[in-house]
Amino acid sequence: MRPRLAPATYVNGILAQDRVVLSRAITLIESRLLTDRQLADEVLQLILPHTGRSIRVGITGVPGVGKSTFIESLGQHITQQGTSLAVLTVDPSSQRSGGSILGDKTRMETLANNPRAYIRPSAAGTSLGGVAHRTREAMLLCEAAGFEVILVETVGVGQSETMVRGMTDFFLLLMLAGAGDELQGMKRGIIEMADALAITKADGHNHIYAARAVTEYQRALHLYPATESGWVPKVVTCSALENTGIGEIWDLIREFEQVSKGSHFFKKNRQNQTLDWMRSYIKQELETRFLTHPEVQLQLPLIESAVKNGEQLPIQAAKDLLYFFFK
Secondary structure, three states: OOOOOOHHHHHHHHHOOOHHHHHHHHHHHHOOOHHHHHHHHHHHHHHHHHOOOOEEEEEEEOOOOOHHHHHHHHHHHHHHOOOOEEEEEEEOOOOOOOOOOOOHHHHOHHHHOOOOEEEEEEEOOOOOOOOOOOHHHHHHHHHHOOOOEEEEEOOOOOOOOOHHHHHOOEEEEEEOOOOOOHHHHOOHHHHOOOOEEEEOOOOOOHHHHHHHHHHHHHHHHOOOOOOOOOOOOEEEEOEOOOOEOHHHHHHHHHHHHHHHHHOOHHHHHHHHHHHHHHHHHHHHHHHHHHHOOHHHHHHHHHHHHHHHOOOOOHHHHHHHHHHHHHO
8 A cells, every 4th residue: 555645745736736646635535444534634624725616517317328428528528618627437336346347537538638637436335326435525625626627427326316416516417318218217306406407319310309308308397396596407418429419518507507606506505515514424423433332343243143033123123232332
């Protein structure tokens, strides 16, 4: 393992836009070692005054919708405007080995070689909601490094991809047309969270199906209550293959930023997200301390065995373990 740097060295390197140091800092915050966590917390506190100046965009969709291809096209368009971009991608982890392929840099080869872009793949691990364990912290580091746009690509496994909504400003849902009942493809819970729906692969003969899907989704969105931001979610089509509709989606994101800042929703939403982050961390920390408590570790195998053998109700077992933790 490479030796860790001093906190000031991490901070100075990040502020100087040194990508090697930025990558090492993200590796540091993703570490689960206690000593690394303490160092990571110190680094994050020091870079905090230099964060919050980007537009954060969450992008999700079902497998096969073309998220990586779309992000590469969108990223190329954004950087052509002279804007710097960081892409945080999340790859699924094996439930057996815990490993992850982390192949997004390969899938976005052109963008990976773009001097205005930075791509960082991370493994989802055991984290739920389509994002990695430390995606929020990684966003802060990228903001401190001066990136003006942060794109977060989720794992993309369906309806659970909602956590990214709670850590980004704009939530883009990518959809496929002509692949069955579109309205059943993604359920209401995630559709009503989206700030825009983009029907991808709207090229060739599929363009007809894409136009039909736009009409269907626009009708569906009218049934949902008005958003607090004052923004009316849009449905658009795009094709990364033909590079059509990509610029329009970027214009939508910029328009959303203006509308939400004008209604003061942008700042309020960021504030609420930081509070949610704090509460989420409290839950994580309590779970970690519970599972590492000496008495709980001693009693857990015995109680789990009793539950598996039907000798004890799970509810009573949980109460017993909590008693050992709190006594």
